Amino acid sequence: MIKFSNVSKVYGKVTAVNHMNLSIPKDGLYCLLGRNGAGKTTFMKLLAGHIAATDGEIIVNGNHISPGHMPEGVNFIEGNSVQFNMKVSSLIDTAAKLQEGFDHDFAMKMVRQFDLNLNKKYKQLSFGMKTMLTTILALANQSKIILLDEPTLGFDAIMRNQFNTLLYESYVQHPRIIIVSTHLIDEIAKVTERLIIIESGSILMETGIEEIDEKAYRVSGLANVIEPMISSLNCIGKTTMGSVMSAYIYDKKRVTPSEGVAIDRMSLQDFFINIVGGNENDK
Template sequence: MNSVLKVNHLSKSYGRMEAVDSLSLELAEHTIYGLLGRNGAGKTTLLNMITGGMFPDGGEVVVHGRPLHKGEVPTQVCYIREKNFYPNGARVRDVLQMASAFHPDWDSGLASRLLGTFKLNPRKKMRQLSRGMESMVGNIIGLASRAPLTIFDEPVLGLDVLMREKFYRTLLEDYTEHPRTILLSTHLIDEIATVVEQVFIMENGSILMSEEVEQIRERAYTVSGSSAVIASFVEGRRVIHSEGYGQVGVAVLYGVLSEQERSEAESRGLLIDGVPLQKFFAYLIEEGQGNE
């Protein structure tokens, strides 16, 4: 596995607030990742440090095998910010042309095709665009850059469902033909759940969980039934969330559950079911806060 990005014990605080707290993660080549967290979890600070826009108080960022020194900007990286700084007096096609100068693998054919796909008028000025169309300009740049590491921060902000789907579909299509490492930072898991291979769940500046989405689907489950039976069942298991109403209760758990354990539990009257991902993450984040 070739490492495209490695982050070691990265920290950054604003005054007394720890925005990023000794965070480590690694991205392999040719993989799509998700960075999930609520607003204010520290995602944007982390991404700004990875791309050299801000400097960590401690720790290390290694991009394509090269440590990033203070003041340096990594090459072969395309970072599409949530809040872009494109000149608002420029036309869409000018912004695309300007962006192309910074990406050696730029595909201008793709850029102009995507203008059509996403129904963007290239003659419009940036200041005339809606928030969603603005996001799309960034997304076109991110896709057409074909950068070996492409990072999108909240790429579907302001977009309607149809356009969101179009974006993710296009991303998958282009990724299939031109594999590269893509990191999607968002607070909405459901939309990226089938698109990404692995997710990092971030809260309070740390990674709560780093796992393949498929694995989470396999390992996250709820048990419901009699409170007493649940209490004995969850013993020694990782409980993400639990609530009870007198005699009955429900618990969200995480871990491997063998067929035998499952049928045993069921024979004791427990009902075992899956958990929707978005719910699972919400519980996980809640749990993370409780542990502080």
């Protein structure tokens, strides 16, 4: 459905997306991860046809994408999107009139679930509620591809949990490609199936959450014990405190448990930090 072939996007002297190759062939909830400035938003804007690629080819559902040829079935929403200063109810009604097949019932159900006041004007909402409304409007859209950029900006823990429910309900009701860009990795991992990691404008990894669960783990113990154990494994990062070492492994092979060696599940956050080389201790 989505294919990026050698796509680059250059802003002046800055290369935001660098020879990116990616293929997303089927529906699913995808989590887009990357450090600040890694190229996540640019990737989404390119995919939505909001900006033109400097080089390469983007194909969505068989159609070449550019600002002159925006894909009909792609809806891109940024968490901090501006909206008309209308009542919440009017914004939903307007979106319903502007979009084919807008799921009004789903939008209203979510508005009630998240206690959004239908009579409040957009500017009267808190930052988190504004983002929530924008996200509801995006998910009620019947587009085959939904791109959500930082949809949990300004959310407290309860709202983030509610958002995950909303995301999952939306996907169950309307299976399609939903790509969510966020920094809150472990929370979103509860509902997403696959992970796309962007680093320096390129796709570093595209894999399933289950695969990471199976292959990613942490081995801790005395450095002189750990080093030989992990020498043949794919070690993505290490931290050392005195003589104690923690090694972050991403490999099908498991180390053999032994005395003085702890083997733990690696959190997605730790996996991400190590895979993008963000573990300062390792340098």
